[in-house]
Amino acid sequence: MTRIHVTYTGGTIGMVESAAGLVPGADLSGWLYRLLEDESDLRPGDVTLTELDPLIDSSNATPESWQAIIDDLWSHHHSADAFVVLHGTDTMAFTAAALSYALTDFGKPVILTGSQHPLGNIVSDATANVTGAINAALSGKARGVTLFFGHHLFVGNRVTKRSSWAFEGFEAPSTGPVAQSGTPWHWAHIDMGGRGWDTPRPYGRHDVPVITFVPGVRAQRLVCMVDPRPEAVVLRTYGVGNIPSDEPGMSSLIADLTDCGIPVVVTSQCPQAEVMVGRYGAGAAMDRKGVCGSDDMTFEATYTKLMFLLSQGLETPDVCRWMTSSIAGELTEGGR
Numbered sequence: 001m002t003r004i005h006v007t008y009t010g011g012t013i014g015m016v017e018s019a020a021g022l023v024p025g026a027d028l029s030g031w032l033y034r035l036l037e038d039e040s041d042l043r044p045g046d047v048t049l050t051e052l053d054p055l056i057d058s059s060n061a062t063p064e065s066w067q068a069i070i071d072d073l074w075s076h077h078h079s080a081d082a083f084v085v086l087h088g089t090d091t092m093a094f095t096a097a098a099l100s101y102a103l104t105d106f107g108k109p110v111i112l113t114g115s116q117h118p119l120g121n122i123v124s125d126a127t128a129n130v131t132g133a134i135n136a137a138l139s140g141k142a143r144g145v146t147l148f149f150g151h152h153l154f155v156g157n158r159v160t161k162r163s164s165w166a167f168e169g170f171e172a173p174s175t176g177p178v179a180q181s182g183t184p185w186h187w188a189h190i191d192m193g194g195r196g197w198d199t200p201r202p203y204g205r206h207d208v209p210v211i212t213f214v215p216g217v218r219a220q221r222l223v224c225m226v227d228p229r230p231e232a233v234v235l236r237t238y239g240v241g242n243i244p245s246d247e248p249g250m251s252s253l254i255a256d257l258t259d260c261g262i263p264v265v266v267t268s269q270c271p272q273a274e275v276m277v278g279r280y281g282a283g284a285a286m287d288r289k290g291v292c293g294s295d296d297m298t299f300e301a302t303y304t305k306l307m308f309l310l311s312q313g314l315e316t317p318d319v320c321r322w323m324t325s326s327i328a329g330e331l332t333e334g335g336r
């Protein structure tokens with residue numbers, strides 16, 4: 001029998017109404033054990049549960065929260081065969097990507113899930129998502145870090161939250177799902193690959209502003225965003241990596257950052273993208289040393305990867321080299 005460890009971090013799934021809106025407070029462990037008793041062959045002893053303290057709305061998640069989950073998973077590594085993480089949906093895609101980089105040597109499946117509605121509500125998606133995640137854990141087919149939501153299993157570092165209300169709340173714009181639940185489940189072949197990372201250092205916070213370009217933004221506004229000097233910068237550019245290059249001061253802003261040795265990572269505002277820095281004249285200012293594109297990574301995978309690499313203490317050339325190499329299948333190396 002497969003033994004499952006559940007790490008409960010918070011999120012809508014275990015929330016109750018309060019005067020201040022939805023907050024953690026439901027009897028999640030009671031609900032979960034009843035569900036498993038009624039709906040599966042698992043016996044109480046086959047499932048262990050950690051409730052992280054404090055339970056949080058995932059909007060409050062930080063790199064330290066990712067590390068707390070990683071630490072809990074490792075501390076139960078020997079006593080379980082598969083792992084389920086119950087998490088709020090708002091930043092679940094960030095956490096899934098963050099876990100994927102830090103757990104390349106974990107060797108056992110980790111499946112994240114949550115719900116759009118609290119458990120116990122007749123219209124809730126909690127039961128479907130948790131039983132789906134448990135089924136994925138029991139399947140023997142899930143690998144690495146994945147996320148189950150709305151009848152689909154996704155590679156954890158390829159996923160993004162697409163809807164604040166739909167039960168199909170997540171999508172993987174570049175790869176599609178790994179599996180669709182049903183009778184039977186349908187599995188696709190997605191090569192998660194990646195070079196892995198031996199004994200990663202723990203996640204810490206790093207100062208990385210994210211700059212989103214919008215029509216009419218002035219360079220001076222962006223200059224203020226990088227003062228004082230951050231550790232790295234993420235640019236959310238248009239299309240394959242274009243910025244308003246005619247705007248005075250915009251190109252020199254990029255040059256100033258790279259001249260100071262600050263890594264600049266170019267992402268796209270398109271959910272489904274393949275960044276090609278310098279493909280257009282409007283992106284030429286970024287075709288320089290110290291700037292790297294995010295290829296077909298999601299924004300969540302890109303940002304958390306930077307946090308991971310900075311937590312490893314890497315210098316700019318190594319940060320740029322790893323940003324364009326796959327650690328845990330988060331990007332398609334060599335293009336699509």
Ligand code: ASP
Nearest residue numbers: 011012057058088089090
């Ligand atoms: N704000 C909640 C959270 O991310 C939303 C959810 O779980 O659906 O914790």
